[in-house]
Each structure stands twice: as structure tokens, then as C-alpha cells.
Amino acid sequence: MNPPIACQHLQGSLDLRTLYVLDHQLYMTEGLVECRHCRTPYWVELVEAVPRLRLFRIHVLDLTTTRATLHSLDKGSCDLTRAQQEIVHLCSLSTPLPAWLVQADGLFSHLYSWPSGREPSMDNWRTLAGDQSLADLLR
Ligand SMILES: [Zn+2]
Numbered sequence: 010m011n012p013p014i015a016c017q018h019l020q021g022s023l024d025l026r027t028l029y030v031l032d033h034q035l036y037m038t039e040g041l042v043e044c045r046h047c048r049t050p051y052w053v054e055l056v057e058a059v060p061r062l063r064l065f066r067i068h069v070l071d072l073t074t075t076r077a078t079l080h081s082l083d084k085g086s087c088d089l090t091r092a093q094q095e096i097v098h099l100c101s102l103s104t105p106l107p108a109w110l111v112q113a114d115g116l117f118s119h120l121y122s123w124p125s126g127r128e129p130s131m132d133n134w135r136t137l138a139g140d141q142s143l144a145d146l147l148r
Contacts, residue, residue: 012104013069016049023110025051025117029079031096036063036115041075050075052103053110065110067120068103075099 018024024045032039038055050072053065078099082092108120 013049013071013102014104015051015069015106016044016047018044018046018049019106019120021119023117023119028075029082041070041079042117048072051110052100056109061114063112064121065112066105067108067110068100068105070099071102074102 025042026045027037027040027042028050029041030037030039031041037053040053041050042053043050050070052068052070054068055063056066057064078095081095106120108122111118111121
């Protein structure tokens, strides 16, 4: 299977729709979203949050596997372990993009390309310091 590639609509302002919330802390911290124009699916994961601004890592997902996983989750299996395994499998097939997804005032607004030489770690908000150093780059 070829690695999934990002759609052309990630240039400029974004129009993403939430498909499935995987984790939340008053707001979504991890989830599956799709492009409203072409339905390319993405996995987003919070890396840092400051007032009015959140940064997410964004990965492109395989369309067929995403549809199958969502269908399986919609059916409502009583086996939570299996649902978790399906999500882990889906995310393992993803391709990370070299940018952060910026959410301003609760809306996904644009991608911010990683500054050269500043490739972020693959940790997420649960393990990163949360020192606002990433958000400071955008100010
Ligand atoms: Zn698109």
C-alpha cells in the first residue's frame, strides 16, 4: 500500500470537519478530521495549548482504512480492546506532515510549517513540557 498523501486543500485557510474524537479535555485533544472538499482524512493530536491558540500534529490517513475503522466504530462493538486496536492500526498507517495544524479560537485555521532545524519531537501534550515554546514561534 502506498503511503497516504495530503490533499491540495491544506494550502491557505482550512475547511476541516471532525469525524471522531479520540480524546478530549473540555475540547478535542486527539481525533480524526477530514477535508470538507475532498474528504481526505487526517489524524490530529494536540502538542500545545495556550489561551486562544492550539497546535496539533497532523498526519494523513489512508482513506479506505479510515472508512472501515469508522464503520466498525459506528457499529458499536462491545469489545473496547478491539476498537482501540483498530485505531492504533489506522494511525500506524499514517504519514506525519512537516507542519503543525493551528487552531485559533476553536477553529482550525492554517498549517504552520516547521521552522528548519526545529523538527519537533513526536511526543504529545501529555508528555511535552507545555512551556509554550511552540506557540511562541507563531507570535
Ligand atoms: Zn482536500
